[in-house]
Amino acid sequence: MLSSWEEIWIADSNFLRRPDVQPFTVPAKRDQKPFGASDPGYWIVGQGSLMIDQMRALHDAGVLFGVGCDAPLLPWGSHLELQRMVAAGLTPLEAIRAGTLESMRILGHDAELGSIEAGKLANLIILEPGAEPWRDIRDTRRIREVILGGKLVDRAELLTNGER
Numbered sequence: 286m287l288s289s290w291e292e293i294w295i296a297d298s299n300f301l302r303r304p305d306v307q308p309f310t311v312p313a314k315r316d317q318k319p320f321g322a323s324d325p326g327y328w329i330v331g332q333g334s335l336m337i338d339q340m341r342a343l344h345d346a347g348v349l350f351g352v353g354c355d356a357p358l359l360p361w362g363s364h365l366e367l368q369r370m371v372a373a374g375l376t377p378l379e380a381i382r383a384g385t386l387e388s389m390r391i392l393g394h395d396a397e398l399g400s401i402e403a404g405k406l407a408n409l410i411i412l413e414p415g416a417e418p419w420r421d422i423r424d425t426r427r428i429r430e431v432i433l434g435g436k437l438v439d440r441a442e443l444l445t446n447g448e449r
Contacts, residue, residue, distance in 0.1 A: 344373060350383040351387050352367065366384075368423060381418060381419070387399075410425075412425070
């Protein structure tokens with residue numbers, strides 16, 4: 286299923302070149318194919334490479350990042366985003382900070398979320414023994430326990446019942 290901007294882009298191949306859109310679109314994007322184009326390899330490899338290059342340039346300029354996934358049915362999306370941040374030049378700790386405190390600052394919720402401090406909500410993941418995400422960001426996937434609102438989440442029950 287395509288989102289509305291993708292449908293517009295496919296229906297109007299000049300959409301990104303329109304005078305009201307062009308000033309807000311980097312040249313590399315204006316010259317690319319729309320998402321529904323027939324070359325999925327390009328979108329998996331080429332588009333990902335472009336995103337990493339853009340993130341590297343922004344990071345080098347001192348821009349802070351947050352992590353967000355627009356596909357809630359892809360629970361691993363945030364992990365992939367962290368990996369791309371590291372590929373773009375952020376250290377694993379910078380990527381972890383982007384996924385925690387910086388994300389909450391961007392949303393205006395850093396007073397109650399984003400770091401472990403007295404008085405903040407207890408939303409945590411506990412990683413498996415031996416996981417070292419500060420060395421290998423892929424270790425963020427090695428989740429042993431989840432604590433949400435100070436309560437341990439029964440992950441097996443979630444998987445069994447299909448709830449989120």
